[in-house]
Amino acid sequence: MFKERLLTPGPTTIPMEVLQAMNVPMLHHRSDVFKRELRRACEGMRWLLGWDSAPIFLACSGTGALEAAIINTCRPTDTIISVNGGAFGARWGKIAQRLGVSVHEIQVEWGSAVTTDQVREALATHPNARAFCIQHSETSTTVLHPVEEALRLVKGICPLMLTIVDGISSCATTPMPGDSSILDIYVAGSQKALMLPPGLSVMALSGYAWELVEKTPKRSLYFDLALERRALVGGETSWTPATTLIVGLNAAVEIFRREGLDATYARHKLLSKMTIAGLHALGCTVMAPQAPCPSVTGFFAPEGIEADALRAQIRSSFGIRLAGGQGPFKGKVVRVGHMGYVDPFDVIAAISAIGSTLKRQGQRVDPGAAVVAALNEVEG
Numbered sequence: 001m002f003k004e005r006l007l008t009p010g011p012t013t014i015p016m017e018v019l020q021a022m023n024v025p026m027l028h029h030r031s032d033v034f035k036r037e038l039r040r041a042c043e044g045m046r047w048l049l050g051w052d053s054a055p056i057f058l059a060c061s062g063t064g065a066l067e068a069a070i071i072n073t074c075r076p077t078d079t080i081i082s083v084n085g086g087a088f089g090a091r092w093g094k095i096a097q098r099l100g101v102s103v104h105e106i107q108v109e110w111g112s113a114v115t116t117d118q119v120r121e122a123l124a125t126h127p128n129a130r131a132f133c134i135q136h137s138e139t140s141t142t143v144l145h146p147v148e149e150a151l152r153l154v155k156g157i158c159p160l161m162l163t164i165v166d167g168i169s170s171c172a173t174t175p176m177p178g179d180s181s182i183l184d185i186y187v188a189g190s191q192k193a194l195m196l197p198p199g200l201s202v203m204a205l206s207g208y209a210w211e212l213v214e215k216t217p218k219r220s221l222y223f224d225l226a227l228e229r230r231a232l233v234g235g236e237t238s239w240t241p242a243t244t245l246i247v248g249l250n251a252a253v254e255i256f257r258r259e260g261l262d263a264t265y266a267r268h269k270l271l272s273k274m275t276i277a278g279l280h281a282l283g284c285t286v287m288a289p290q291a292p293c294p295s296v297t298g299f300f301a302p303e304g305i306e307a308d309a310l311r312a313q314i315r316s317s318f319g320i321r322l323a324g325g326q327g328p329f330k331g332k333v334v335r336v337g338h339m340g341y342v343d344p345f346d347v348i349a350a351i352s353a354i355g356s357t358l359k360r361q362g363q364r365v366d367p368g369a370a371v372v373a374a375l376n377e378v379e380g
């Protein structure tokens with residue numbers, strides 16, 4: 001028997017407390033009991049995001065909310081600037097293309113973070129773009145983009161440009177990249193560090209974003225954010241919401257409140273440092289050494305080792321599920337998710353399993369030394 005350990009960058013492990021909170025008879029979404037849960041979820045997410053207005057809840061995975069952000073603010077005659085440094089960065093362009101919105105992509109090499117020079121150059125060539133879109137953590141390359149710096153630059157040079165941030169894999173792992181003075185639309189998703197099943201997205205909008213939403217001709221009924229905002233005033237959502245996940249979110253927020261947000265962020269940073277230290281001790285090349293994100297760490301399989309075979313072996317020998325690569329990194333990398341309900345000993349389990357599997361596959365590595373290297377990152 002193994003304890004199944006889901007160390008993937010979504011979906012993630014759900015704490016027992018959250019599972020139990022969701023294990024209740026079905027609530028009706030127009031009942032007073034559910035309205036109370038929804039109001040609590042609004043307050044909880046406002047606290048978690050440090051946001052001044054009520055967030056919007058959509059019953060869809062994160063990609064749906066990214067699409068909602070674009071469709072509610074961009075007309076077919078508009079252009080967006082998007083940072084494309086990985087599989088998720090490429091998604092802005094795919095969404096915009098289907099909506100007839102033009103895209104100027106800032107091409108960032110996989111594994112690197114966008115630079116302020118690149119952002120400045122895009123703003124100079126497309127000063128009238130409707131929106132600037134970026135990931136906070138680019139999960140596919142494990143990069144944390146310098147988003148706050150980029151947003152300040154955008155607002156400093158083009159104050160009317162909307163800023164849209166995909167915080168799906170960074171929410172609750174690292175501080176928000178600014179408040180509503182520089183950040184207009186922020187998107188989070190349930191199955192990442194929020195420790196919930198997939199199917200719920202949360203969006204936070206600035207006053208300026210709401211102005212644009214109200215002005216932009218409507219092209220989607222399901223994703224009409226103006227309708228959602230009006231429904232929320234009455235304590236409801238327009239359509240049937242993900243009721244069970246909203247109840248679960250309230251339990252998850254309780255856990256974050258108990259831990260304290262600064263401690264949550266510090267824990268994620270520690271897990272990232274432990275994973276990197278352990279991988280370095282195993283002689284592995286880490287994917288994004290200059291700008292590692294606190295939610296996931298990846299490494300290139302050593303010469304002569306198949307990344308996907310390594311993952312399969314780790315799964316069958318130790319019950320630990322790790323993620324593979326996407327795009328150009330397919331079959332070449334292994335990614336260790338450490339977001340949400342993950343603690344230092346989960347990382348120790350991953351490092352031991354990677355080390356001992358590499359050793360069994362003929363690599364000259366010392367798994368014990370890697371464990372010690374990871375533990376050395378834990379202070380006190």
Ligand SMILES: *Cc1c(COP(=O)(O)O)cnc(C)c1O
Nearest residue numbers: 010061062063088137139168169
């Ligand atoms: C997981 C993820 C998404 C959303 O993917 P879904 O499959 O729609 O949940 C979007 N952006 C980033 C950065 C992600 O990590």
